[in-house]
Amino acid sequence: MLSIKNLHASIGDKEILKGINLEVNAGEIHAIMGPNGAGKSTLSAIIAGNENYKVTEGEIFLDGEDISELAPEERAHKGVFLSFQYPVEIPGVSVTNFMRTAINETRKANKLEEMPANEMLKVIREKSELLEIDRKFLSRSLNEGFSGGEKKRNEIFQMAMLEPKLAILDETDSGLDIDALRIVANGVNKLKSDKNAIIVITHYQRLLDYIVPDFVHVLYNGKIVKSGGKELAYELEEKGYDWIKAEN
Amino acid sequence: MCLNFLMVLKNKKMPKYTEDHLRVELESKEYEYGFYTDIESDTFPIGLNEDIVRAISHRKEEPQWMTDWRIEAFRAWEKMIEPEWANVHYTKPDFQAISYYSAPKAIDPNKTLDDVDPELLEMYKKLGISVDEQKMMNNVAMDIVVDSVSVATTFKKTLGEKGIIFMSISEAIKEHPELVRKHLGTVVPQKDNFYAALNSAVFSDGSFCYIPKGVRCPMELSTYFRINQAGTGQFERTLLIADEGSYVSYLEGCTAPSRDENQLHAAVVELIAMDDAEIKYSTVQNWYPGNKEGKGGVFNFVTKRGLCEKNAKISWTQVETGSAVTWKYPSCILKGDNSVGEFYSIAVTNNFQQADTGTKMIHLGKNTKSTIISKGISAGKSNNSYRGLVKVGPNADNARNFSQCDSLLMGNNCGAHTFPYIESKNPSAKIEHEATTSKIGEDQVFYCNQRGIPTEKAIALIVNGFSKDVLNKLPMEFAVEAQKLLEISLEGSVG
Numbered sequence: 001m002l003s004i005k006n007l008h009a010s011i012g013d014k015e016i017l018k019g020i021n022l023e024v025n026a027g028e029i030h031a032i033m034g035p036n037g038a039g040k041s042t043l044s045a046i047i048a049g050n051e052n053y054k055v056t057e058g059e060i061f062l063d064g065e066d067i068s069e070l071a072p073e074e075r076a077h078k079g080v081f082l083s084f085q086y087p088v089e090i091p092g093v094s095v096t097n098f099m100r101t102a103i104n105e106t107r108k109a110n111k112l113e114e115m116p117a118n119e120m121l122k123v124i125r126e127k128s129e130l131l132e133i134d135r136k137f138l139s140r141s142l143n144e145g146f147s148g149g150e151k152k153r154n155e156i157f158q159m160a161m162l163e164p165k166l167a168i169l170d171e172t173d174s175g176l177d178i179d180a181l182r183i184v185a186n187g188v189n190k191l192k193s194d195k196n197a198i199i200v201i202t203h204y205q206r207l208l209d210y211i212v213p214d215f216v217h218v219l220y221n222g223k224i225v226k227s228g229g230k231e232l233a234y235e236l237e238e239k240g241y242d243w244i245k246a247e248n
Numbered sequence: 249m250c251l252n253f254l255m256v257l258k259n260k261k262m263p264k265y266t267e268d269h270l271r272v273e274l275e276s277k278e279y280e281y282g283f284y285t286d287i288e289s290d291t292f293p294i295g296l297n298e299d300i301v302r303a304i305s306h307r308k309e310e311p312q313w314m315t316d317w318r319i320e321a322f323r324a325w326e327k328m329i330e331p332e333w334a335n336v337h338y339t340k341p342d343f344q345a346i347s348y349y350s351a352p353k354a355i356d357p358n359k360t361l362d363d364v365d366p367e368l369l370e371m372y373k374k375l376g377i378s379v380d381e382q383k384m385m386n387n388v389a390m391d392i393v394v395d396s397v398s399v400a401t402t403f404k405k406t407l408g409e410k411g412i413i414f415m416s417i418s419e420a421i422k423e424h425p426e427l428v429r430k431h432l433g434t435v436v437p438q439k440d441n442f443y444a445a446l447n448s449a450v451f452s453d454g455s456f457c458y459i460p461k462g463v464r465c466p467m468e469l470s471t472y473f474r475i476n477q478a479g480t481g482q483f484e485r486t487l488l489i490a491d492e493g494s495y496v497s498y499l500e501g502c503t504a505p506s507r508d509e510n511q512l513h514a515a516v517v518e519l520i521a522m523d524d525a526e527i528k529y530s531t532v533q534n535w536y537p538g539n540k541e542g543k544g545g546v547f548n549f550v551t552k553r554g555l556c557e558k559n560a561k562i563s564w565t566q567v568e569t570g571s572a573v574t575w576k577y578p579s580c581i582l583k584g585d586n587s588v589g590e591f592y593s594i595a596v597t598n599n600f601q602q603a604d605t606g607t608k609m610i611h612l613g614k615n616t617k618s619t620i621i622s623k624g625i626s627a628g629k630s631n632n633s634y635r636g637l638v639k640v641g642p643n644a645d646n647a648r649n650f651s652q653c654d655s656l657l658m659g660n661n662c663g664a665h666t667f668p669y670i671e672s673k674n675p676s677a678k679i680e681h682e683a684t685t686s687k688i689g690e691d692q693v694f695y696c697n698q699r700g701i702p703t704e705k706a707i708a709l710i711v712n713g714f715s716k717d718v719l720n721k722l723p724m725e726f727a728v729e730a731q732k733l734l735e736i737s738l739e740g741s742v743g
Contacts, residue, residue: 048698052690076700088695092713101709102699109700141713158699 001026001197002047002166007058009046016042018222019058024166027194031208031233032201034219035241040201041085043219044170048082049075062166076102077109079165083155083172090142095154096124098142099161106162127160131187148175156187167191168199173207185210205237220244295344298322301449304349308418313429321438321448328442334604335633335665338547338573341512348450348483403467412465413458417485420456427458431489435518435555435581443514443549443575447483451516454485459494459525468723469498484515490525490560497528499726512547513571519554519562523584526561527554530722531578532730534737535570542600542629545572552576558584558613565721567730568595568605569737577635579608582616582644589618592718594730596737597630597662606636606667611647611677620651623715626662627738633665640677647677655685656714658707658738686714708735 002024009017016039024030034040046053047060049072060068067075090098104114115123128135131153143151152172159167169188173181188211192198200211208216208230216233218226220241225248226232236243293300301322305315330340407414413424420428438448459465490496500517513535521527529552538545548571554562564578580589591607609618624632632655640647655664666683688710696706711734712719719727 050694071702072694072697073700073702076698082698084695084698088689088692090692090695090710090713092716093709098699098709101705102696102701105702105705106700162699 001063002199003061003064004047005059005061007043007046007060008056009042009053010056011042011053015056016053016222017046020219020222020224022217022224024197024199026165026197028215029192029198029200029211029213031211031213031216031230032199032219032224033203033205033216033233033236035245036203038219039222040219041170044082044168044199044201047075047166047168048072048080073105074109076162077106081159081162081164081167083152083159083167083169085171085174087143087146087151087155089144089146091144093142095138095140095142095157099124099158102158102162123161127157130160130190131157132183133157149177149180152176152184153180153187156184156191160187160191163191164196166197166199168201170201171203172200173202173204181207182210205233208233218244220248294347296322296346296348296450300348304450304452307349308421310418310421311425313425314421317433317438318449318451321445322450324439325442325445325449328439328445330442334575334635335631335667336573336575336602336604338602341547343446346512349452406466410463410466411460412463413456414469415456417451417454417456417487420487424456424458427489428456428487431518431520432487433518435520435553436516436551441551444516444551447485447514447516447551451483451485454515455488456486457488457496457498459490459496461491462493463491464494465496469496482513484513486515486517487520488518488527488529489520490522490527492522493524494522495526497530497723499530499532499723501532501534511544513549515548515550515552517550517552517578519552521554521556521560521562521587523558523560525557526563528563529554529565529578530726531564531566531568532726532733533566533568533570533574534733536572537570537599537601538572540599542572545601546570547573548576549573550576552578553581553608554579554589555581556584556587556589556613556616559586560584561588561590563590563592563721564607565592565718566594566605567718567722567733568593568603569733571603572601574601574603574605576603576605577607579610580618581610581612582618582647583612584616585613586615587613588616591618591620591622592721593622594625594715594718594734595623595632595634596625596734597627597632598737599628599630601628601630603631604633604635606634608637608639609649611638611640611644611649611674614643614645615647616644617648618650620649620653621717622651622653623718624653624655624664625658625711625714625734625738626655626664627658629661631663631665633667635667635669637669637671638679639670640672640674640679642673644674645676647672647674647679649677649679651679651681653681653683654714655683656711657685657687704735704739707738711735711738 004020004022007017007020008015020043032040042053046055049070055068059066062078067078100120107114124138128138133153143154146154152175172184176184185207200207200213213230216228216230217224218236225244298319301318302315305318433448436444439445488498519527519529535546535548556562562580566578568574578591582589589609593605595603595605597603606622607620609620620636622634624634626632634653636651638649638651651668653666657664664685668681670679672679688707692710693703693706696709697703701709712731715734719731722730
């Protein structure tokens with residue numbers, strides 16, 4: 001589904017990604033771990049199309065199509081979703097209105113009619129139940145005054161609404177207490193299918209107790225330096241990142 | 249597509265008829281008002297003097313008291329100087345280079361909508377403006393005349409049954425001279441300010457509305473008004489009287505772009521809310537803002553003020569997106585005890601537009617309350633200023649005011665300014681002022697993009713969210729149009 005080949009990227013003069021190769025197939029969960037400053041968030045931002053970063057070399061394919069030149073909204077229309085580490089606030093725009101706009105813009109881009117209001121309400125009801133979200137929450141301004149946990153849960157609610165092909169969860173566990181973490185992880189697991197793929201970016205092994213990855217990759221200094229199964233996460237937890245740093 | 253591109257000002261053809269010709273004619277004949285002109289052309293010669301003022305009054309077949317009232321205003325205006333305190337910069341109009349009277353444009357029977365600029369039609373489509381209204385605004389004859397006439401007639405009948413008077417001010421001067429004479433200039437006196445004085449001297453036309461005691465106006469005075477307001481000219485005069493215990497919601501203006509050929513607009517609106525009456529006055533203004541380089545565009549210098557008697561309420565809501573220079577402060581004089589004044593405003597400036605707008609809340613009565621919510625949105629190289637005065641008189645015990653002024657900036661070349669003035673002479677007054685300035689962030693836009701929302705749409709969403717508190721105050725059908733208008737006005741402003 002996602003195929004990243006020799007990806008190099010920089011911000012300003014600083015090269016952050018130094019040749020990333022990654023293959024993700026439908027039905028898989030990949031975890032990308034690594035110390036601060038390794039380039040994890042940069043990688044997720046670049047897959048989503050953030051234009052603050054410059055891709056200097058390499059390609060990103062989604063279902064065989066090179067998406068490296070596409071605008072972020074075009075990538076979204078093709079099913080790329082990023083759960084932000086720091087979701088932004090948009091005052092005066094309700095969660096519902098935001099979702100309605102996002103869904104209809106995506107449908108429009110895919111030459112589909114707008115989703116009828118009653119269907120929209122039905123989907124909203126289903127997905128909010130799935131994530132144990134109080135419906136009152138949905139009429140609040142997007143992320144404004146949300147707690148850390150509410151923001152993250154709202155990100156996963158949006159993922160549920162948009163049903164992406166490829167979801168990248170950037171440090172979704174940061175700022176979550178253990179109960180919120182369980183709810184968010186349960187939500188993600190319910191959304192998981194053999195048609196979509198999930199990339200989980202995290203510092204800690206903790207989240208991976210709930211969202212069990214098929215593959216774990218260690219990103220260090222702009223490169224994937226180690227890949228393995230879920231046991232790699234435990235090894236990292238035990239030995240710490242110094243182990244990786246020492247080897248590289 | 250950009251708003252500016254839509255509007256190309258046409259050069260007005262001036263007849264080769266000078267003031268001297270007029271003077272000769274004026275001197276050569278005498279008429280019942282001690283004055284005569286046989287000008288038959290649709291446009292008066294340029295320039296302004298007492299004779300022109302008399303000529304306007306005569307042309308409109310006004311009674312002597314009205315002529316005298318205009319002359320009094322003109323004499324005051326002559327001694328006044330144009331104000332310079334506003335945070336706007338422009339070349340002052342040459343008042344002797346303007347023609348002060350144009351007859352309303354006639355319908356051209358050969359014109360169809362096909363003759364209208366397709367860009368403009370596209371804009372109407374975006375705003376959802378009906379074909380009939382499009383024709384009205386472009387002086388195109390209506391195919392289904394019956395329909396519009398019957399609509400207007402139905403309106404008139406419904407209003408008539410309730411005793412509501414709603415007509416042009418010119419008609420009102422003739423048909424209800426006692427009402428007009430009693431109230432005209434009581435809220436905005438002739439000498440109030442430079443532009444109000446000018447308007448008092450030369451006002452072309454406008455609307456008059458009277459709601460009798462205890463009557464609740466059964467409809468928003470909107471569609472009917474919109475159709476009929478075309479061609480009221482550059483010096484509009486509105487007088488609205490809500491008698492004791494009555495209610496009216498009044499909509500002024502139109503979201504469609506006005507291709508006005510007059511550069512200077514100086515309107516006066518006076519509202520009178522008697523005991524227990526309520527007036528809701530909503531405006532959408534979208535005059536030609538000049539081109540992208542800041543050339544041309546309408547100067548909009550308006551005086552709007554309302555007077556509240558006991559327990560009365562006046563609520564101003566405005567959406568301002570047009571004009572090159574705007575100077576406008578819809579105000580409330582809270583004279584009666586327990587009266588309430590509200591001001592909700594969205595002002596958008598783009599390119600080189602300048603707006604200095606706000607309100608004055610003058611608390612005179614006891615327990616008077618006022619609320620001010622102002623949302624300024626600046627883009628391009630524009631400047632947007634909020635200027636407000638909250639004044640509490642010595643007898644206004646327990647006066648309350650809450651003001652909130654929010655500014656939203658788009659890009660790095662625009663400006664937002666806030667000038668709140670507070671004068672309180674009563675220690676029991678409670679005045680609150682909140683202000684914020686924010687910028688549409690790249691991170692907000694990227695967040696929207698990532699969810700599949702393209703940048704233009706994202707900006708519209710953010711701007712609408714920012715303006716929500718005010719948009720919610722507009723009557724429903726107007727709010728939808730206004731929302732689209734905001735979107736269109738800011739098209740291409742972030743890129």
